[in-house]
Amino acid sequence: MAKPELMDYDKAIELFEPVLGFEVHVELNTRSKMFSDAPNPAHPDFHVAEANTQITPVDLGLPGSLPVVNEEAIKYSISLGLALGCSIAPSSRFARKNYFYPDLAKNYQISQFDEPIAFDGNVEVELADGRTFQIPIERAHMEEDAGKLTHVGGATGRIQGAEYSLVDYNRAGVPLVEIVTNIIYGAEGDAPELAKAYVSAIRDIVVSLGISEARMERGNLRCDANISLSPRGSGKLGTRTETKNVNSLRSVERAIRYEIQRQAAILAGGGTIIQETRHWHEDTGRTSAGRPKSDADDYRYFPEPDLLPVEPSTQLIEELRAALPEPPAVRHRRLKESWGFTDLEFQDVVNSGLLVEVEATVTAGASAQQARKWWTGEIARLANAAGEDAATLVSPQQVANLVALIDDGTLTDRLARQVLEGVIAGEGTPAEVVESRGLAVVSDDTALIAAIDDALASQPDVLAKIRDGKVQAAGAVIGAVMKAMRGQADAARVRELVLERANA
The missing domain is CATH 1.10.10 (Arc Repressor Mutant, subunit A)
Known part of the structure; x- marks a missing residue:
C-alpha cells in the first residue's frame, strides 16, 4: 500500500483550522461488572484470568438472564461527573444500542443515549508553556464494555490477514463511563498537544478519584479522537474522522498531528474526506481506514426495558460532591509547592505525562527530586527507545525501592541504571535484581x-x-x-x- 501524502504541519495549520472532539472511555474498577456479579477484570484483584472464565449468563446475553445495575458503578459515575464539572441528572436511563459485532454476544450494548447521568461540564487543561484551555464536556454516560477479539495469524495481529479470530468474553460487561466533549474550536497549532493534555487530565482525575487504574496499555482508559479541518475563514465544519481506541498519551498526540497532515493534503489536492473510523498504528505512525462512521440513528436506540431509571437522591450527590479530591489545577499548585520544585522542574513532570507516577513514587517513600529525576530521565529514555509509555515499564513502588537502595548506599546511580533495566526485563524487584546480578556497591x-x-x-x-x-x-x-x-x-x-x- 502506498504511503499517504502528508502536508507540512505548519502549512496545514496555515490553510485549515483544526476542529477537535474526544470520546474517552474509562473502565471502572468495581469488584463486579456493570450488570452482573461476575468478577470485573478492571479490578486489581482480577486482572489475569483464563479466557471466558469471568462471565455469567447475563454477560453472554443468554435467554432468560436479566441485568441488575451495579450500585457502586453508579456512585463512581456520579463522582466522575461531578469532578468534570457536570450537572447530575435527577433521572437518567439506559438504552439499547443495536449493532452486531462478534464480541458483543447480545447483539446490542446497554448504554445511555438521550438521558445520560451527567451533562454540561468543563475541564481545564494546561499546556506546556503554562497556558490553560477550557474543554467543554457535553456528557458522561454509563455503559458496558464489549469482549475482546484476538486475531490469529498474519503479520500484524489485526483482522487483516488473520487466519481466524478468538473471542474472550471476560471483558464483556465491564462498567464504563464514556466522556464526550462538545466541539472544540481554537486549538490551532496546539491541537496535538491539547489532545495529549486533555487525556492526561482525565487520567489524573479518575486516578485521584480512585475509580480506575487508568492504565491505557491495559485498555482501562481509551481515547477516540475526532478531527476535522475547516478551510480557514470559511466558517464551515469539515468532515470528521474518528481514530479509535488510541491507547497512550504519546499516541494521542501523534495521531492528531498525523490526521491533520493527512486530511490537509487530501483537501488541498481537491479530494474529499470520508466520514469513517480509523485505526492508529504505533509502529508506522500512521492511521488506516476502518469502517464508515455511523450516526446515532443507525444504532436504533430505544429504552432498555429490563432496567429502571437511575434516580440518585440529592443527599447522595452532595455526599459524593463533598468527597471529591481537589481539581487538577489546584493539585498541581499544591504538589509544586510541597515538592519545592521550580516552575521548570514541575512543568518538566507535567509535560512528560508522568505526574501520577511521580506522585505515587513520592508517596511510596522516594524524595520528590529523585522521583522526578528517574521518571523523566532514565525511565523516559528507555520508554522512548522502546516506543512505549514510561508508565508501562515499571511501577512507582519499584522506582521508590530503587531510590531507597541508592539512598542507603547499596547502589550508585550507574549501578541503579543496570538494576532498572533488569526490573523492566522482568527479573524481579530491585533488591532481587541486585542479588541475582551481584550489583551491590562494595564498601568492605x-x-x-x-x-x-x-x-x-x-x-x-x-x-x-x-x-x-x-x-x-x-x-x-x-x-x-x-x-x-x-x-x-x-x-x-x-x-x-x-x-x-x-x-x-
Missing part, C-alpha cells in the same frame, strides 16, 4: 584496600603527590579501583582510604 574495607594496593603498585608516585598537596592525584587511583571492581566500589570510601594511606 578489606576488598577496597586490596584493590587500592593493586592500583598503587602501578602508580607508586600517587601517594607522594598527595603528601605534597596534590590531592586531586587520588582520582587516578579511584578511577583504577572503580574499573577493576566494575563500578561497584564505594568511590567516596575509596577516596578516604587513599588519603588515609597518604597521611599515614
Whole structure:
C-alpha cells in the first residue's frame, strides 16, 4: 500500500483550522461488572484470568438472564461527573444500542443515549508553556464494555490477514463511563498537544478519584479522537474522522498531528474526506481506514426495558460532591509547592505525562527530586527507545525501592541504571535484581584496600603527590579501583582510604 501524502504541519495549520472532539472511555474498577456479579477484570484483584472464565449468563446475553445495575458503578459515575464539572441528572436511563459485532454476544450494548447521568461540564487543561484551555464536556454516560477479539495469524495481529479470530468474553460487561466533549474550536497549532493534555487530565482525575487504574496499555482508559479541518475563514465544519481506541498519551498526540497532515493534503489536492473510523498504528505512525462512521440513528436506540431509571437522591450527590479530591489545577499548585520544585522542574513532570507516577513514587517513600529525576530521565529514555509509555515499564513502588537502595548506599546511580533495566526485563524487584546480578556497591574495607594496593603498585608516585598537596592525584587511583571492581566500589570510601594511606 502506498504511503499517504502528508502536508507540512505548519502549512496545514496555515490553510485549515483544526476542529477537535474526544470520546474517552474509562473502565471502572468495581469488584463486579456493570450488570452482573461476575468478577470485573478492571479490578486489581482480577486482572489475569483464563479466557471466558469471568462471565455469567447475563454477560453472554443468554435467554432468560436479566441485568441488575451495579450500585457502586453508579456512585463512581456520579463522582466522575461531578469532578468534570457536570450537572447530575435527577433521572437518567439506559438504552439499547443495536449493532452486531462478534464480541458483543447480545447483539446490542446497554448504554445511555438521550438521558445520560451527567451533562454540561468543563475541564481545564494546561499546556506546556503554562497556558490553560477550557474543554467543554457535553456528557458522561454509563455503559458496558464489549469482549475482546484476538486475531490469529498474519503479520500484524489485526483482522487483516488473520487466519481466524478468538473471542474472550471476560471483558464483556465491564462498567464504563464514556466522556464526550462538545466541539472544540481554537486549538490551532496546539491541537496535538491539547489532545495529549486533555487525556492526561482525565487520567489524573479518575486516578485521584480512585475509580480506575487508568492504565491505557491495559485498555482501562481509551481515547477516540475526532478531527476535522475547516478551510480557514470559511466558517464551515469539515468532515470528521474518528481514530479509535488510541491507547497512550504519546499516541494521542501523534495521531492528531498525523490526521491533520493527512486530511490537509487530501483537501488541498481537491479530494474529499470520508466520514469513517480509523485505526492508529504505533509502529508506522500512521492511521488506516476502518469502517464508515455511523450516526446515532443507525444504532436504533430505544429504552432498555429490563432496567429502571437511575434516580440518585440529592443527599447522595452532595455526599459524593463533598468527597471529591481537589481539581487538577489546584493539585498541581499544591504538589509544586510541597515538592519545592521550580516552575521548570514541575512543568518538566507535567509535560512528560508522568505526574501520577511521580506522585505515587513520592508517596511510596522516594524524595520528590529523585522521583522526578528517574521518571523523566532514565525511565523516559528507555520508554522512548522502546516506543512505549514510561508508565508501562515499571511501577512507582519499584522506582521508590530503587531510590531507597541508592539512598542507603547499596547502589550508585550507574549501578541503579543496570538494576532498572533488569526490573523492566522482568527479573524481579530491585533488591532481587541486585542479588541475582551481584550489583551491590562494595564498601568492605578489606576488598577496597586490596584493590587500592593493586592500583598503587602501578602508580607508586600517587601517594607522594598527595603528601605534597596534590590531592586531586587520588582520582587516578579511584578511577583504577572503580574499573577493576566494575563500578561497584564505594568511590567516596575509596577516596578516604587513599588519603588515609597518604597521611599515614
